[in-house]
Structures are given as structure tokens and as C-alpha cells.
Amino acid sequence: xxxxxxxxxxxxxxxxxxxxxxxxxxxxxxxxxxxxxxxxxxxxxxxxxxxxxxxxxxxxxxxxxxxxxxxxxxxxxxxxxxxxxxxxxxxxxxxxxxxxxxxxxxxxxxxxxxxxxxxxxxxxxxxxxxxxxxxxxxxxxxxxxxxxxxxxxxxxxxxxxxxxxxxxxxxxxxxxxxxxxxxxxxxxxxxxxxxxxxxxxxxxxxxxxxxxxxxxxxxxxxx
Amino acid sequence: xxxxxxxxxxxxxxxxxxxxxxxxxxxxxxxxxxxxxxxxxxxxxxxxxxxxxxxxxxxxxxxxxxxxxxxxxxxxxxxxxxxxxxxxxxxxxxxxxxxxxxxxxxxxxxxxxxxxxxxxxxxxxxxxxxxxxxxxxxxxxxxxxxxxxxxxxxxxxxxxxxxxxxxxxxxxxxxxxxxxxxxxxxxxxxxxxxxxxxxxxxxxxxxxxxxxxxxxxxxxxxx
Amino acid sequence: xxxxxxxxxxxxxxxxxxxxxxxxxxxxxxxxxxxxxxxxxxxxxxxxxxxxxxxxxxxxxxxxxxxxxxxxxxxxxxxxxxxxxxxxxxxxxxxxxxxxxxxxxxxxxxxxxxxxxxxxxxxxxxxxxxxxxxxxxxxxxxxxxxxxxxxxxxxxxxxxxxxxxxxxxxxxxxxxxxxxxxxxxxxxxxxxxxxxxxxxxxxxxxxxxxxxxxxxxxxxxxx
Amino acid sequence: xxxxxxxxxxxxxxxxxxxxxxxxxxxxxxxxxxxxxxxxxxxxxxxxxxxxxxxxxxxxxxxxxxxxxxxxxxxxxxxxxxxxxxxxxxxxxxxxxxxxxxxxxxxxxxxxxxxxxxxxxxxxxxxxxxxxxxxxxxxxxxxxxxxxxxxxxxxxxxxxxxxxxxxxxxxxxxxxxxxxxxxxxxxxxxxxxxxxxxxxxxxxxxxxxxxxxxxxxxxxxxx
Numbered sequence: 080x081x082x083x084x085x086x087x088x089x090x091x092x093x094x095x096x097x098x099x100x101x102x103x104x105x106x107x108x109x110x111x112x113x114x115x116x117x118x119x120x121x122x123x124x125x126x127x128x129x130x131x132x133x134x135x136x137x138x139x140x141x142x143x144x145x146x147x148x149x150x151x152x153x154x155x156x157x158x159x160x161x162x163x164x165x166x167x168x169x170x171x172x173x174x175x176x177x178x179x180x181x182x183x184x185x186x187x188x189x190x191x192x193x194x195x196x197x198x199x200x201x202x203x204x205x206x207x208x209x210x211x212x213x214x215x216x217x218x219x220x221x222x223x224x225x226x227x228x229x230x231x232x233x234x235x236x237x238x239x240x241x242x243x244x245x246x247x248x249x250x251x252x253x254x255x256x257x258x259x260x261x262x263x264x265x266x267x268x269x270x271x272x273x274x275x276x277x278x279x280x281x282x283x284x285x286x287x288x289x290x291x292x293x294x295x296x297x298x299x300x301x302x
Numbered sequence: 303x304x305x306x307x308x309x310x311x312x313x314x315x316x317x318x319x320x321x322x323x324x325x326x327x328x329x330x331x332x333x334x335x336x337x338x339x340x341x342x343x344x345x346x347x348x349x350x351x352x353x354x355x356x357x358x359x360x361x362x363x364x365x366x367x368x369x370x371x372x373x374x375x376x377x378x379x380x381x382x383x384x385x386x387x388x389x390x391x392x393x394x395x396x397x398x399x400x401x402x403x404x405x406x407x408x409x410x411x412x413x414x415x416x417x418x419x420x421x422x423x424x425x426x427x428x429x430x431x432x433x434x435x436x437x438x439x440x441x442x443x444x445x446x447x448x449x450x451x452x453x454x455x456x457x458x459x460x461x462x463x464x465x466x467x468x469x470x471x472x473x474x475x476x477x478x479x480x481x482x483x484x485x486x487x488x489x490x491x492x493x494x495x496x497x498x499x500x501x502x503x504x505x506x507x508x509x510x511x512x513x514x515x516x517x518x519x520x521x522x523x524x525x
Numbered sequence: 526x527x528x529x530x531x532x533x534x535x536x537x538x539x540x541x542x543x544x545x546x547x548x549x550x551x552x553x554x555x556x557x558x559x560x561x562x563x564x565x566x567x568x569x570x571x572x573x574x575x576x577x578x579x580x581x582x583x584x585x586x587x588x589x590x591x592x593x594x595x596x597x598x599x600x601x602x603x604x605x606x607x608x609x610x611x612x613x614x615x616x617x618x619x620x621x622x623x624x625x626x627x628x629x630x631x632x633x634x635x636x637x638x639x640x641x642x643x644x645x646x647x648x649x650x651x652x653x654x655x656x657x658x659x660x661x662x663x664x665x666x667x668x669x670x671x672x673x674x675x676x677x678x679x680x681x682x683x684x685x686x687x688x689x690x691x692x693x694x695x696x697x698x699x700x701x702x703x704x705x706x707x708x709x710x711x712x713x714x715x716x717x718x719x720x721x722x723x724x725x726x727x728x729x730x731x732x733x734x735x736x737x738x739x740x741x742x743x744x745x746x747x748x
Numbered sequence: 749x750x751x752x753x754x755x756x757x758x759x760x761x762x763x764x765x766x767x768x769x770x771x772x773x774x775x776x777x778x779x780x781x782x783x784x785x786x787x788x789x790x791x792x793x794x795x796x797x798x799x800x801x802x803x804x805x806x807x808x809x810x811x812x813x814x815x816x817x818x819x820x821x822x823x824x825x826x827x828x829x830x831x832x833x834x835x836x837x838x839x840x841x842x843x844x845x846x847x848x849x850x851x852x853x854x855x856x857x858x859x860x861x862x863x864x865x866x867x868x869x870x871x872x873x874x875x876x877x878x879x880x881x882x883x884x885x886x887x888x889x890x891x892x893x894x895x896x897x898x899x900x901x902x903x904x905x906x907x908x909x910x911x912x913x914x915x916x917x918x919x920x921x922x923x924x925x926x927x928x929x930x931x932x933x934x935x936x937x938x939x940x941x942x943x944x945x946x947x948x949x950x951x952x953x954x955x956x957x958x959x960x961x962x963x964x965x966x967x968x969x970x971x
Contacts (some may be wrong), residue, residue, distance in 0.1 A: 101325070103554060105322065107553055107558065110333055114562065127428075148404055154405070179600040203576075208582070321888070332772055335855060339855055344859070356873075548774045552775055552777075628781070
């Protein structure tokens with residue numbers, strides 16, 4: 080009889096531990112969310128042309144607004160990613176790729192954020208283009224998150240606790256609802272870029288209310 | 303009877319483990335503190351106009367000063383964040399959001415640092431504006447840290463050891479004192495930006511003396 | 526008699542734990558993959574010269590293409606690095622250096638990516654040069670990965686399970702095949718930079734099919 | 749009697765676990781080593797003035813040389829930091845600050861690297877200045893590493909195994925020797941910046957030979 084505790088760093092022979100998936104993902108989330116600050120430009124002293132620094136900073140409000148929304152979005156995705164990973168005991172190669180797709184959509188976010196900050200108050204057409212690119216990135220991100228959720232839950236043996244099919248379906252319905260809202264923001268982008276950004280701030284708050292809650296709260300069976 | 307040691311990677315069914323909160327936070331702290339180096343500009347050879355490189359570097363002292371103070375501030379926050387996390391066994395969603403707010407204020411620090419480095423020796427008004435923005439960021443950061451501390455200590459069941467209410471109150475009084483000092487630096491910013499920066503260096507040293515010490519040193523009960 | 530479970534953070538007295546090797550490597554992989562986004566340029570409003578933003582973005586397709594391929598390449602290396610580290614129980618100093626060489630080739634990838642994005646549609650000769658630099662970086666990366674694999678598998682005592690020599694040889698043959706393909710892309714770079722990039726996308730997909738699978742799937746002996 | 753294995757995430761009541769110290773340090777090391785790539789400039793197509801890209805890249809050899817040496821230096825520090833942390837069971841607040849000082853000197857390295865790459869082939873005086881700044885950064889880094897080593901070894905109770913005083917003294921003598929060599933490179937910087945850089949490459953190789961080996965190889969007593 081083996082009374083020695085299992086080595087927690089030992090990997091399951093038939094899959095990958097979630098520990099390193101989370102470590103790598105945490106790294107990408109942390110870097111993407113922190114790189115956003117590079118999108119905030121300090122006005123060059125020579126470019127003020129007599130305007131005060133306070134005035135120049137005030138004119139940069141689109142940068143701050145886009146920064147805040149993107150920070151909130153990445154932060155919420157991280158929290159939900161955290162909740163999702165807590166469901167699984169091990170992951171297979173397919174899940175690693177689904178996760179890589181999500182990380183692609185997350186790590187690219189500083190780019191549409193910079194684009195939107197630059198063009199939010201530019202001429203109409205270009206502001207609409209920048210806003211549509213931003214909204215489309217969010218659609219791709221939402222899609223990637225849903226695919227990853229499906230990948231996490233499809234293999235019941237990999238979960239700490241089997242998640243009832245009904246709960247998965249309910250979560251997917253909520254994701255789909257969010258996905259439709261995300262899609263709608265592409266349309267809003269052509270009406271009002273500022274409204275598009277505000278909608279994403281609201282959607283992030285919506286996702287705060289723990290869309291995964293019913294799944295995660297399934298009582299843990301004794302092990 | 304189960305004599306096997308608990309799997310340390312298992313999550314508490316009714317909350318989040320602090321492990322991944324710390325991993326993500328460590329990532330953001332580490333990136334924010336390292337991105338500060340991008341704010342140090344190498345003078346372009348063409349822009350020296352006959353001045354020696356040594357002279358040009360010496361003129362950049364505001365960049366080095368701001369870099370050092372911001373590095374120290376982020377480093378001290380990390381150490382105190384470390385001490386605070388050691389108090390908790392698990393965290394709830396509210397704490398994750400309080401932590402996200404702290405990370406927002408930390409990860410934005412490279413921006414006011416760059417702003418201050420650019421304008422510290424510029425004309426009076428703009429230097430005051432830049433210094434006030436820097437000081438206001440620190441106020442927001444101090445506020446976020448206090449909120450996070452409250453969130454960590456409010457749920458006694460989540461702590462390794464219940465922290466006496468008196469100790470929490472004592473810590474909050476010390477935080478408030480620090481918060482008042484932070485607020486005062488906004489005023490100092492309008493008198494002397496350099497003095498404002500020096501005050502933040504001193505405040506960081508003040509926070510070195512382990513403001514959380516009495517709480518953390520509460521004897522650990524046998525488990 | 527000591528019935529206490531071993532402290533999982535204890536290091537083997539005769540080598541380094543793989544835990545911190547993985548933590549540091551995950552950090553470098555995560556940062557390199559996320560820094561790629563800084564290579565995506567937002568067109569300056571002043572530089573559009575009457576062109577629409579949508580048109581200017583469409584002209585940047587080489588940047589997006591290079592970004593996607595490099596993201597995929599780094600992601601696949603990470604997944605295979607993950608699989609390789611799962612083989613080992615501890616690593617020696619030689620493996621740390623082999624790993625450092627791999628990290629050098631990975632962390633430099635944003636540079637040839639930026640170079641290729643800038644010159645992919647430039648005049649023929651410079652596009653060929655940029656593409657050859659990109660392909661040569663991938664050759665160096667493939668070489669470093671093979672050296673690291675050899676270093677990981679040469680010391681049988683360091684592995685969770687001894688890997689049969691035949692399996693190591695089979696893996697090395699597959700690596701060599703991939704290495705030859707990588708070398709060939711340097712030639713392709715001089716014919717068509719776009720074809721070179723497409724080939725690397727295909728090679729990344731080839732490496733998706735878990736080149737380490739036979740080694741990793743060796744049944745785990747009872748411990 | 750408690751037969752349950754200790755929770756590995758539990759912190760020692762009288763100190764900090766080394767786990768999070770290492771996580772934060774690994775983050776800073778990983779980011780600093782990866783940010784070096786931002787110092788490699790892609791020549792602007794407009795700035796070639798008829799020169800081929802291959803020629804322009806060849807002229808950038810100081811950038812590649814400085815990149816390689818700094819990458820090697822940070823990588824070696826990381827490996828030795830790793831070996832040092834393996835000695836300790838817990839660290840006190842003083843060690844956290846000594847570590848923060850080391851991280852300051854490590855995370856600033858991309859700056860003197862960029863400075864040196866820009867001025868290595870510039871006029872004599874400025875090249876000497878840039879080289880001296882680079883060498884001085886390395887002196888500060890070596891000093892910080894020695895302080896951290898002293899801090900790690902001074903509290904015998906915090907070590908997995910008490911390290912004989914003679915071994916600590918021997919390690920400190922080797923550090924001092926290295927420190928003198930580092931100091932000497934400041935002088936070399938004024939003779940030949942290229943020789944200064946080559947010396948640091950050689951010193952990094954010297955430090956490869958595990959200066960901490962005798963300390964680390966002290967047999968582990970049964971626990």
C-alpha cells in the first residue's frame with residue numbers, strides 16, 4: 080500500500096496537467112492587460128503648440144476610455160478563464176489548441192484598442208472602421224471562449240466533477256446570447272463608435288455575473 | 303479512511319484558490335515594473351547637437367528619478383500584496399474584482415511615470431499638471447489597496463487564521479494615514495513636482511516597515 | 526519513520542527541479558507571443574493622404590500574415606516544450622543552457638517578424654533578404670529544440686519513465702525531417718517570401734500532430 | 749498526531765515562502781530578457797538611401813552583439829538565482845528587499861543595452877560613455893547579487909541545510925573576484941567598447957561554471 084502523497088507535479092499519463100496551461104495563459108493575460116498602457120501616449124512638449132498639458136491630456140479621453148474598456152474586458156475574461164480551468168483535471172491536445180485560439184484573440188486586443196484610440200474622434204468613416212475592427216475582435220474572442228468551454232466540458236472524464244449536460248447547455252445559451260450582443264456591436268460601431276465602446280463596457284459588467292456559476296457550483300462529490 | 307495528502311492543486315468548491323490570483327497578479331506586477339525601462343529614452347545621435355552623450359544623459363535625471371521612485375513603489379506594493387495574500391485561504395469573486403482594480407492602478411503607473419519624466423523640468427504649469435496626475439495615480443492605487451485589504455479580511459472563514467477586528471482596524475488606520483499623505487502629495491505637486499516625487503520615495507520607505515505586520519504575526523493556530 | 530508526504534517544493538539535491546525551468550520558459554514564451562502585437566502598426570491619421578483607414582489596413586496584410594504565422598509557431602513550440610518537460614523529473618545544468626538557447630531563438634522571433642512585415646511587399650531583393658532572415662531564425666529554433674530534446678532524454682535517471690532508445694531515435698528522425706523542411710524554406714525565401722511564410726504555417730500544423738507522442742505515451746511504470 | 753501532509757501552499761508564520769519570490773523574480777527575468785528584442789531596430793525602407801537591406805542589417809552588428817551579451821548575462825543570472833533560491837526554505841523581509849535591488853539592476857539592462865547598441869560605433873567619446881554606463885550597470889548587478897547571496901545565507905534556520913561558513917566565504921571570494929573583473933570592465937570601456945562587451949561575454953561564460961556549486965552540493969541531511 081502506498082501511503083505517500085502523490086507528487087503534485089506529476090502529469091497525468093494520458094493528458095496535460097492544467098497547471099502549465101494556466102501558467103502560460105496567466106502570462107499572456109497579464110502581459111496583454113499590461114501592454115495596454117503602451118497605447119497611452121504622452122504628448123510631446125513640442126507638439127502642444129501653446130496648448131496646456133492639461134488640455135492636451137483632456138483631448139486624449141478616447142485613449143483612456145478605450146484603455147479602461149479593454150482592461151475590463153481582459154480582466155473579466157481572465158476571471159472566467161480561471162473559473163473554467165477550475166472545472167478540469169486534465170486537458171487534451173484539442174483543448175490546448177482551443178486555448179491557443181483564445182490567447183490569440185486576447186493578445187491582439189492592444190492593437191484594436193490603439194486603433195480605436197487613434198481614430199475614435201477622427202472623421203466619421205475611419206472612426207466607424209476602427210470601431211468595427213474593435214467589435215469584430217471581441218466577437219472572435221467570444222467565439223474562442225465558447226469553443227474552449229465546449230472543449231473543456233465535452234470530455235466528462237477530465238472534469239473534477241461531471242457537469243450535467245443541462246448545465247452545459249444553459250451556459251452555452253448564455254454564451255450565445257452574449258455572442259449575439261457582441262455581433263450587434265459591429266452594427267453599433269457604424270452608428271456610433273462611442274456607443275459601441277460603452278456597450279462593451281456594459282457587456283463586461285454583464286459577464287461579471289459569473290456566467291459559469293451554475294456549472295462551477297455543482298456540488299463536489301467526495302473523492 | 304483517506305490517509306492520502308490532499309491534492310494541493312484542488313480548488314475550494316466555494317471560492318477561488320489564491321494560487322492563480324497570485325500568479326496573475328505577480329505577472330502584472332512583474333510586467334509593470336519591467337515596462338518602466340521603456341520610459342528611459344536613449345538620446346538620438348542626431349539630436350545631440352554637439353553636446354556630449356554624458357551631458358545628454360545627465361540632463362535626463364528626471365527620467366531616472368521617476369523610474370527609481372515608480373520601481374520602488376511597485377516593488378513595495380508587490381511585497382505588501384504578497385503579505386496580504388498569505389492571510390487568505392480562498393477568495394471570492396468580490397476580492398477578484400478588488401484585486402483587478404488594484405492591478406489597473408498598478409499597470410497604469412508607467413504612463414504617469416513617462417508623463418512626469420517628460421514634463422518634470424518643463425514650464426511650471428505643465429510640470430505641475432504632470433506631477434498632479436502622478437500623485438493622483440498613487441492616491442487611486444492606495445485606495446485600491448485599502449479596498450482589497452478590506453475585501454480580504456471581511457470574510458473570516460476565508461482566512462488561515464481569523465484576524466482580530468482590532469488588528470484590522472489598526473491596519474486600516476495606518477492605511478488611512480498613508481492615504482492622507484498620498485492625498486497631500488497632490489497639493490505638493492502644485493508647489494514642487496520634485497518634492498512630490500521625493501515624498502513618494504519617502505512614503506514607499508514608510509510602507510517598507512510592514513504595515514500589515516501585526517495582522518500577519520497573529521499566531522497560527524494548530525490545524 | 527517519516528510518514529509525512531514530501532514537500533513538493535523541495536529540490537532534488539543533484540539537479541534542478543523542472544518547475545522553475547517551466548515557469549521561466551512559460552514567461553518567455555508568453556511574453557514573446559504577446560509582444561508580437563507591438564509589430565502591428567496603427568496607420569498615422571496624417572499618413573493616410575486621402576486613403577480610407579480600411580484601405581490602409583488592407584494594405585497591411587503582410588503584417589497580419591506574419592503575426593499569425595509567428596503566433597502559431599511560438600504557440601506550437603510552447604505545446605511541444607510542455608510535452609517534453611513532462612518527460613523529466615529533474616534537469617541538469619547542461620539542459621538549462623540548452624533551454625536558454627531555445628529561449629533565445631524564441632524571444633528573438635518578434636524581430637524577424639517585424640522585419641518581414643516591413644519588407645514582404647517591398648522590392649524583390651530586400652523582401653528575399655527579410656524572408657531568408659525569418660527562415661534562418663526558424664532553422665535556429667528547430668535546431669535548439671532538437672538539442673534540448675537530446676539533452677532531456679540522454680540522462681535516463683532524470684526521466685519519470687526511461688524512454689526506449691528506439692523511441693528517441695524515431696523522434697530525432699522526425700525532428701531531422703522537420704529540420705530539413707525548415708532549411709528548405711531558406712531557399713523558398715529567395716523564390717517567394719509569401720510562399721516561405723505559408724510553408725511555415727503548414728510546418729506548424731505538421732508539428733501539431735504531436736511529434737513527441739510515441740515517447741510521451743510510453744506506459745508509466747508504477748512508482 | 750497529524751498524519752496529513754502539510755499543505756505546500758501554507759506560508760511559514762515567521763517568513764515568506766520562496767515560491768512567490770521566485771514567481772515574481774522569474775517574471776521580471778523573463779520580461780527583461782524578452783524586452784531586449786525591442787532594442788533591435790528594423791531599418792525603415794525610406795532610410796536605406798539605395799543601400800540594400802542586407803547591407804543595412806550588417807551595419808547593425810553592434811545591436812546584435814549587445815543583444816546576445818545581455819541575453820546571456822540575464823540568462824546566467826537567472827540560472828544562478830535559481831540555484832541560490834534552492835538553498836532557502838523561507839526568506840525574511842530583508843531578503844525581499846535585497847532581491848528587489850537585484851531585480852532593479854536586471855530590469856534596467858535593456859536600457860544600457862539600447863544605449864550601447866546606438867553608440868558602439870559612434871564617435872569615440874560617446875562610445876566610451878555608453879560602454880561605461882553598460883559596465884557600471886553590470887557592476888551594480890554583481891553587487892546586488894552578492895548582497896542577496898549574503899542575505900540568503902546569513903540566517904541558517906532559513907536554509908534547507910545549514911551551509912558551512914567556509915563554503916559561504918569561498919563563494920564570497922569567488923563573487924569578489926568576479927566583482928573586481930566587472931569593475932575592471934569600466935576601465936576597459938574607455939579603451940575599447942567592443943573589448944568591454946566581449947569581456948562581459950567571457951565573464952558570463954565564467955559564471956556558467958556554477959559559482960554556487962560547492963554550497964549547493966552540500967549533502968542534504970535526512971529531514
